[in-house]
Amino acid sequence: MGMINANLLKMFNNLMNLAKEKGQTINLMEVCGTHTMALFEHGIRSLLPENINLVSGPGCPVCVTGEEVIVEAMDLIENNTVTMFTFGDMMKVPGEGRTLNELKAQGFPIKVAYSPRVALEFAEKNPKIEVVFFGAGFETTAPALGAVILEAFNKKLNNFSVILSVKTVPPAIHFLFSQEIRINGFILPGHVSAVIGAKSFRFITEKYQVPAVVTGFTAEELLLGISLVVNSILKREPGYYNAYPTVVREHGNIVAQKIISEVFEIGDAYWRGIGNIPSSGLFLKEKFAKFDAKKKFGLKDRQPIIPRGCKCGEIMLGKVLPPACPLFGKACTPEKPVGACMVSSEGSCAAYFKYGRR
Amino acid sequence: MCLAVVGKVEKIEGELAIVDLGGVLQPVSLVMVPQVQVGDFVLIHTGYAVEIISEEAYNETMELLKELRWE
Numbered sequence: 001m002g003m004i005n006a007n008l009l010k011m012f013n014n015l016m017n018l019a020k021e022k023g024q025t026i027n028l029m030e031v032c033g034t035h036t037m038a039l040f041e042h043g044i045r046s047l048l049p050e051n052i053n054l055v056s057g058p059g060c061p062v063c064v065t066g067e068e069v070i071v072e073a074m075d076l077i078e079n080n081t082v083t084m085f086t087f088g089d090m091m092k093v094p095g096e097g098r099t100l101n102e103l104k105a106q107g108f109p110i111k112v113a114y115s116p117r118v119a120l121e122f123a124e125k126n127p128k129i130e131v132v133f134f135g136a137g138f139e140t141t142a143p144a145l146g147a148v149i150l151e152a153f154n155k156k157l158n159n160f161s162v163i164l165s166v167k168t169v170p171p172a173i174h175f176l177f178s179q180e181i182r183i184n185g186f187i188l189p190g191h192v193s194a195v196i197g198a199k200s201f202r203f204i205t206e207k208y209q210v211p212a213v214v215t216g217f218t219a220e221e222l223l224l225g226i227s228l229v230v231n232s233i234l235k236r237e238p239g240y241y242n243a244y245p246t247v248v249r250e251h252g253n254i255v256a257q258k259i260i261s262e263v264f265e266i267g268d269a270y271w272r273g274i275g276n277i278p279s280s281g282l283f284l285k286e287k288f289a290k291f292d293a294k295k296k297f298g299l300k301d302r303q304p305i306i307p308r309g310c311k312c313g314e315i316m317l318g319k320v321l322p323p324a325c326p327l328f329g330k331a332c333t334p335e336k337p338v339g340a341c342m343v344s345s346e347g348s349c350a351a352y353f354k355y356g357r358r
Numbered sequence: 359m360c361l362a363v364v365g366k367v368e369k370i371e372g373e374l375a376i377v378d379l380g381g382v383l384q385p386v387s388l389v390m391v392p393q394v395q396v397g398d399f400v401l402i403h404t405g406y407a408v409e410i411i412s413e414e415a416y417n418e419t420m421e422l423l424k425e426l427r428w429e
Contacts, residue, residue, distance in 0.1 A: 115405025245415035
């Protein structure tokens with residue numbers, strides 16, 4: 001889809017007027033940081049009537065990575081001779097008040113990579129250098145991380161290891177429902193669904209009778225997604241839609257899923273700002289233990305670090321909006337983030353801070 | 359962090375493709391889309407092609423508009 005389809009825009013506006021007339025409060029939750037950003041950037045929030053709220057769920061993997069994991073990565077680089085590669089948005093996440101950016105400025109070998117393959121190739125070319133890749137991600141990123149581990153395994157690399165924080169979205173949504181949330185409709189992550197399939201979120205409608213839509217990231221795709229969910233709510237017929245069929249199949253990408261299940265096993269995981277969510281984490285299988293940097297360098301397990309006064313947990317559960325947090329914009333800003341929702345540009349507090357309320 | 363871009367496959371060399379991202383050529387791994395062919399558009403995330411863009415499915419999106427009619 002390219003230009004905004006006039007027909008779609010007309011339907012969207014008609015629906016919004018209808019929703020406004022009916023007057024019921026409608027809370028829609030998006031569960032993807034890229035959606036959070038896109039909804040602000042395209043100005044879509046400003047097209048919604050007062051009684052429709054967009055709430056940002058736990059949709060940003062960097063945000064929900066525990067602060068203690070960042071501290072572990074910094075420990076590793078300070079106390080060992082390693083070259084570290086990481087994704088760009090990990091660089092400014094604070095751990096106990098320090099960041100990887102600051103360590104890099106002090107001269108530690110930390111490089112930003114757009115792909116974990118960059119780290120693997122560097123390790124291959126430099127067999128005498130210990131290389132560590134530090135990354136966080138959801139199901140979109142998990143197969144790429146898995147593919148790199150498999151390649152390192154097949155090539156018998158001895159100087160490559162990883163610190164990963166890989167989590168899965170469906171268990172987090174199950175968890176949201178266990179928390180008595182007041183969400184009337186879900187806007188589901190398009191690229192996570194590309195990997196795991198539209199089928200993976202059907203439980204939202206089938207088990208919980210809440211309408212949901214898998215959608216893309218253009219203004220048009222988001223308008224269509226929101227229209228379908230609002231329409232479903234107004235008609236009181238909970239529907240489930242794949243509004244991103246050019247990319248998302250019902251069963252997803254089977255090859256990518258095979259890579260994930262070959263490399264990772266499922267376990268409970270700690271989500272920054274929320275806490276422990278059962279079966280929501282992906283961890284390296286024993287077969288690949290030699291690539292686990294924590295084991296390789298004997299890093300100690302750390303307790304989760306929980307910032308005081310931060311309302312991130314409630315924000316990600318859709319209970320309050322970012323401005324309701326006493327730290328928002330005062331003690332907690334994108335430059336000096338305290339909580340999970342402010343640490344990445346995709347976090348809901350960071351998006352609110354940048355774009356304002358609407 | 360689940361940002362992805364769309365590129366056109368220009369050349370395939372084993373498990374790697376040279377993909378055109380709006381004029382910039384970049385190597386991309388094809389391990390997840392073994393059935394890909396030159397000329398296909400792919401969705402790329404962190405150096406890997408995650409999925410082949412299906413042009414046939416475009417009409418399915420348009421079909422959804424019919425859902426939005428109130429009689």
